[in-house]
Amino acid sequence: MLKLYFAPNTCALASHIALEEAGADYETVRIDFAANQQRSPEYLAVNPKGRVPSLATDRGVLTETPAMLAFIAQMHPQSGLAPLDDPFAFAEMQAFNSYLCSTVHVAHAHRMRGYRWADDEVTIEGMRRAVPRAVRGAFELIENGMLKGPWVMGEAYTVCDPYLFTLARWLEGDGVDTSRFPRLMDHRFRVAKRPASVRAIVAETG
Amino acid sequence: MLKLYFAPNTCALASHIALEEAGADYETVRIDFAANQQRSPEYLAVNPKGRVPSLATDRGVLTETPAMLAFIAQMHPQSGLAPLDDPFAFAEMQAFNSYLCSTVHVAHAHRMRGYRWADDEVTIEGMRRAVPRAVRGAFELIENGMLKGPWVMGEAYTVCDPYLFTLARWLEGDGVDTSRFPRLMDHRFRVAKRPASVRAIVAETG
Numbered sequence: 001m002l003k004l005y006f007a008p009n010t011c012a013l014a015s016h017i018a019l020e021e022a023g024a025d026y027e028t029v030r031i032d033f034a035a036n037q038q039r040s041p042e043y044l045a046v047n048p049k050g051r052v053p054s055l056a057t058d059r060g061v062l063t064e065t066p067a068m069l070a071f072i073a074q075m076h077p078q079s080g081l082a083p084l085d086d087p088f089a090f091a092e093m094q095a096f097n098s099y100l101c102s103t104v105h106v107a108h109a110h111r112m113r114g115y116r117w118a119d120d121e122v123t124i125e126g127m128r129r130a131v132p133r134a135v136r137g138a139f140e141l142i143e144n145g146m147l148k149g150p151w152v153m154g155e156a157y158t159v160c161d162p163y164l165f166t167l168a169r170w171l172e173g174d175g176v177d178t179s180r181f182p183r184l185m186d187h188r189f190r191v192a193k194r195p196a197s198v199r200a201i202v203a204e205t206g
Numbered sequence: 207m208l209k210l211y212f213a214p215n216t217c218a219l220a221s222h223i224a225l226e227e228a229g230a231d232y233e234t235v236r237i238d239f240a241a242n243q244q245r246s247p248e249y250l251a252v253n254p255k256g257r258v259p260s261l262a263t264d265r266g267v268l269t270e271t272p273a274m275l276a277f278i279a280q281m282h283p284q285s286g287l288a289p290l291d292d293p294f295a296f297a298e299m300q301a302f303n304s305y306l307c308s309t310v311h312v313a314h315a316h317r318m319r320g321y322r323w324a325d326d327e328v329t330i331e332g333m334r335r336a337v338p339r340a341v342r343g344a345f346e347l348i349e350n351g352m353l354k355g356p357w358v359m360g361e362a363y364t365v366c367d368p369y370l371f372t373l374a375r376w377l378e379g380d381g382v383d384t385s386r387f388p389r390l391m392d393h394r395f396r397v398a399k400r401p402a403s404v405r406a407i408v409a410e411t412g
Contacts, residue, residue, distance in 0.1 A: 048347055049305075059294040064308075066272065067300035074293040087280040088265040094273035094300075099255075102270075102308035110323050117316045117323075119336045126329025134323055141254055 002026035003056040005046060007033045008204045011105060012053035015068045016204065017162035020196035022076035028203065066097040069159035081159045093153055096146060096160045104142075104167050107134040108174055132175035139171070143181045150190070165191035208232035209262040211252060213239045214410045217311060218259035221274045222410065223368035226402035228282035234409065272303040275365035287365045299359055302352060302366045310348075310373050313340040314380055338381035345377070349387045356396070371397035 004019060004026055006012035010033075019026050031037045031052055038050045047054040047063055055062045055071070062068050070093075073082030083089035109116070111131040114124035142164070146152070152160035168188045171178050178185055191197055210225060210232055212218035216239075225232050237243045237258055244256045253260040253269055261268045261277070268274050276299075279288030289295035315322070317337040320330035348370070352358070358366035374394045377384050384391050397403055 048351065057294060060298075062294075062297050062301055064301040064304035066304045067297045070300060071293055071297035074296070087277055088263060088268075090280070091268050091273045091277035092266075094276060095268055095270040098270035098272045098304065098307060101304060102312060106308060106312050107323065117313065117336055117340055118332050119339065120332055123329050123332025123336070126324050126326055126332065130323055130325045130329070133325065145254065 003029060005029045005031055005043070005052055005054040005056070006204065007031045007038070007052050010052050011065050011163075011166055013200060013204060014065055014159075014163040014166040015053050015055065015072065016200040017165070017191075017194075017197050018069055018072045018081060018159050020200050021157075021162065021194075022072050022079040022081060024072065024076060030204075064101070065163060066094060066101050069097060069163060070094065073159050080156060083153075083156070083158070089153070093158055093160055096152055097163055099141075099146070100160075100163050100167055104135070104138045107131065107138045108167065108170050110134065111174060135171070135174045136176045136180070139168070139176070139181060139184060143184050147183055147187060149183065149187075151187070161187070161191055162197065164188075165197065209235060211235045211237055211249070211258055211260040211262070212410065213237045213244070213258050216258050217271050217369075217372055219406060219410060220271055220365075220369040220372040221259050221261065221278065222406040223371070223397075223403050224275055224278045224287060224365050226406050227287060227363075227368065227400075228278050228285040230278065230282060236410075270307070271369060272300060272307050275303055275369060276300065279365050286362065289359075289362070289364070295359070299364055299366055302358055303369055305347075305352070306366075306369050306373055310341070310344045313337065313344045314373065314376050316340065317380060341377065341380045342382045342386070345374070345382070345387060345390060349390050353389055353393060355389065355393075357393075367393070367397050368403065370394075371403065 002024055004016060006016055006028055031043060037043055044050055046061055049063060053068060055068050062071060070082060074084060077084055082093055110127040114127045118124045118127060148154040151157045152164055165188055168184055208230055210222060212222055212234055237249060243249055250256055252267055255269060261274050268277060276288060280290060283290055288299055316333040320333045324330045324333060354360040357363045358370055371394055374390055
């Protein structure tokens with residue numbers, strides 16, 4: 001059985017929703033960030049990066065949301081969560097997820113995880129000031145074209161959708177005016193209402 | 207025919223080498239960063255992100271190195287550049303590439319592209335000071351386990367190898383003491399000597 005290690009309000013929610021959408025046989029393990037459990041010896045033995053999500057499988061542990069999402073789709077082909085028989089469409093899906101991971105999430109992370117890229121408080125505060133502008137810029141490309149509609153990849157709901165949804169929920173906290181993003185917000189509310197999303201969110205945060 | 211848009215000394219080299227390893231039918235287009243050609247209307251029409259690499263195909267343009275690498279491997283299955291018939295091994299490969307993209311490359315980018323995450327020179331300089339520490343930390347996980355040996359994924363050479371090679375070439379410029387990374391440097395020199403790597407490097411920088 002798959003085992004998802006997550007913490008609430010992290011990008012682990014994307015994989016959690018994807019597991020629900022796929023009808024996967026899985027269980028969850030909550031990692032307590034307030035107690036710094038992600039740096040505990042027990043968790044570092046699962047994922048030496050000390051981050052969530054991690055997905056334990058019979059073969060070993062997987063990390064990195066884009067890789068996990070593609071894996072969940074491949075292991076549940078009946079769910080239609082990825083265009084598995086079309087390498088170009090699959091690559092488009094992966095490119096979207098990679099952009100979320102390396103550009104959108106990274107822009108957001110400068111608000112709370114600035115210590116990754118700076119050693120002094122002045123710099124960390126300077127990065128924090130730029131977060132609204134950097135996050136807004138990263139989402140503008142999505143609003144203005146990458147989000148094809150009605151779902152990210154067009155007519156088919158794929159693993160891109162819960163991932164975009166998860167990161168878009170951070171917009172207000174990042175100080176971005178969401179009225180600039182009507183298509184993105186419409187997408188966010190449509191994903192939020194899906195039963196799989198509701199189940200995952202309730203399981204994480206009640 | 208595939209068309210790779212690249213600039214020298216960027217992560218585009220990973221895809222360039224992968225195309226050579228795959229024996230792909232492709233041509234290259236050099237984007238002149240010194241002339242800011244990546245922000246020209248012509249190039250933004252190819253890739254609205256204004257970055258390299260991009261890979262133009264008969265179906266449209268692909269971006270994001272992890273997505274492009276998996277696509278190149280899938281389109282050239284005879285090359286053996288990815289474990290295409292094993293979703294778990296494929297996900298491990300993807301997780302490695304995602305880590306390179308969103309952690310290793312991002313740590314490096316704070317040296318030259320700090321303006322992405324800051325609006326003032328004091329913060330940009332503060333981020334630059336932390337680059338050796340951040341990059342070193344990102345590579346330590348690779349040195350201490352993620353690089354299985356002899357190749358990243360073990361016995362098989364995959365698209366992870368030219369990608370790791372490409373980013374590891376930036377270590378000296380980032381102020382990291384490479385003597386801390388004997389396994390990584392051994393890997394780097396072995397990738398450098400492969401005929402496909404030599405052809406791609408010569409084509410980019412002579």
